Amino acid sequence: MAESDPTPILQDPSDGASKRGAKRDSLFLLTTLSDETGNPLGKARVRNLSETGLMADCEASFRDGDRVVVQLRGIGDVSGRVSWVxxxxxxxxxxxxxxxxxxxxxVSQPQGEGLPLYLRQLPRVAKFSR
Incomplete structure (x- = not known):
């Protein structure tokens, strides 16, 4: 870990939010995990997310130190290591x-895409005078 990173890596997650330097946001985000070669490892539910890490419920089993890549909406692939299980x-x-x-x-979509036709905004039509 770089010395400029103020966030300590905790060995036991129960010992505390007060020891972490990075602010965490609680959320519920479904995602997928893979290994560094792209092989899928399963789905996960991200429970909280910070600049430096996350906590998630996972389908697959992991061990401390496993290298994984998580696909985060709006961010993309993020690599890291499992710090606790x-x-x-x-x-x-x-x-x-x-x-x-x-x-x-x-997640942005072109205007109206995914909406039923009756809810889409109509395109502007030029008016002609007589």
Missing amino acids: RGDRIGMAFDARIDPQAARKP
Whole structure:
């Protein structure tokens, strides 16, 4: 870990939010995990997210130190390592800082795409005078 990173890596997640330097946002985000070669490892439910890591409930089992890549909406692939495991819940420390607010932004679609036709905005039509 770089000396400029003020966030300590905790060995036991129960000993505390007060020891962490990075602010965490609680959220519920479905995602997928893979290994560094792209092989899928299963789905996960991200429970909280910060600049330096996340906590998630996972389908697959992991061990401390496992290298994983998580696909985060609005951010993309983020690599890191499993820093702790408690049952089906893991803590993951990212290799590089992210902007956690980007994962909260709605996924943008072209205007009206995905809406039923009756809810889409009609295009403007030029008016002709007689």
